[in-house]
Amino acid sequence: MTEFSDDWLALREAADARARSRELVARLATALHGPLRCVDLGAGTGANVRYLAARLAGPQHWELRDHDADLLACARGACSALHAADGRAVTVTTAVTDLFDWAGTGWRDAQLVTASALLDLMGEQWIRSLVGEVAAADAAALLALSYDGRIGWEPGDAADDALRTAFNAHQRARWVNDEPALGPDAGAAAASAFRDAGFRVHAATSDWCIGGDQPRLLQALIAGWVEAAAEQQPDDAGAFRAWGERRSAQVERCALRVRVGHTDCLALPRREG
Template identity: 40%
Template sequence: MGFSAAWLGLREPADLAARDPSLLEAAGACVPEGGLVLDLGCGTGSTARAFASIGFSDLRWRFFDNDPALLAEAARNIPQAEMALGNLVDIDVLPLEGVSLVTASALLDLMPQCWVEALADKLWQAGIPFYAALNYDGRMGWTPELPLDGAVTKYFNRHQRTDKGIGIALGPKAGAEAALALRSRGFNVTFADSPWRLGAAQATLHAELLGGIGSAAAEAGLNDAAEWALARCAAVEKSEGMIGHTDLLAIVPARASA
């Protein structure tokens, strides 16, 4: 499980445009002055840049990732942040000391149910709110339509539910399952749509994505997936795509004083 800095850079503008602004604002407001944010699977630091883009430029960050190359890139981009190299699989090693908010972007759909449950337990015990953005939700669509669009979505979603190296991934169920796990512990959870909208201005990203979708659908058993991807890529500058995502914010409710 891992991504290149080039891919993360290519998708960052679409991610920023897709994030629900009200949840991003509310998540930033969870952090008191001088508070520390832990970003799980930080990549090159795009989540920190998203917060800075709406005025939260003074947040302190602790970046956590299992890829030293991505952490090195994040350190170049945001040198004042703390860097923590570690294995996301082990919830017990997450560096939560002094943390006011935990964030994760485009991560939960890669993780298994047991990991999400363990994270929910850990955050509830620590009393830390959680902002998880850009969780793939299983919806894809294109204009103009092609006959195989529905089948490609079905087989791609099947591929998303395979083992990414740490257990069967939640894939399209990630946002809903995470919200259920967090609510069952006692968090107040707010949910919002955050779809990618891909047009001519995002043609390079769209073409790269189409290749990946076609490959995944083919691996899941759809024989004509490669031909579908080629046809879509050939018309990418004249088509529009929607890739569904959701954002969630889980906040610990105020407890009445004794």
């Protein structure tokens, strides 16, 4: 299964780490105590645990779940020598898992359920189920890097709005496990569902700011946006491809900067800060 390649996940890891909300992670670190059991959903090659483990104190055991066994194999290699903020041991195991299968999630003794760059792939019912499972475990949840529909390019181009509108429609048109993906609406839906369930919710923007120092990431993004927009609106495919060529040429001249809107959401059980 290669829905997301390890190359793509490696390409975005630095931009993700720069973008993530330090404030929410600090709140999480203050709220969690003792030896931690953490579950990372849609873990891919393990970028989320690589980011979080060193920012949380105390011994930690992380279980990385994904339906892609190849990505999890990369994660095992890349997460074998992690340490907590206080130098304590961090152990990591992986489990090939279909996140749509809620039977026996097995995280009732987890203190943290987390995911990064996952939520926008999921639908409303999945998010409601996630909230129910996190509440049943009395755990905290940190859902990082949900795309929120904003993309800003500098300099601007006359076709920017049309491209972004078609791309966002494509994000919402995907059908996952018998429901539409929430795409750019997922972060807000999760915050609202956790609030409804009585959690204390903290949200923050975690925008990618990408410039001439990351030309490969920029080129990959441009190609992905054009492909999705053209698939969504085939009649406008020519205009979207022309937009992509103009943007790609700007990347080659180090003349393009992009801000891609993301949000992070931290949900803490009521008893915690």
